[in-house]
Amino acid sequence: MSNDRxxxxxxxxxxxxxxxxxxxxxxxxxxxxxxxxxxxxxSGGGGDSVExxxxxxxxxxxEGGNG
Numbered sequence: 001m002s003n004d005r006x007x008x009x010x011x012x013x014x015x016x017x018x019x020x021x022x023x024x025x026x027x028x029x030x031x032x033x034x035x036x037x038x039x040x041x042x043s044g045g046g047g048d049s050v051e052x053x054x055x056x057x058x059x060x061x062x063e064g065g066n067g
Contacts, residue, residue: 036042
């Protein structure tokens with residue numbers, strides 16, 4: 001009995017690049033979220049507020065009837 005073993009070495013070709021594409025999308029998403037976070041988009045209270053008041057003028061109603 002002899003213990004002749006054959007060693008097989010498998011070498012990758014670099015793949016299709018889908019992993020790098022996915023990593024790029026994740027990095028881009030993190031950059032956008034960081035930009036929005038540091039500009040105060042996600043702060044709950046919000047320092048600026050807007051109040052809008054609309055006042056309609058009084059319209060005189062003519063006396064008389066509907067006819």
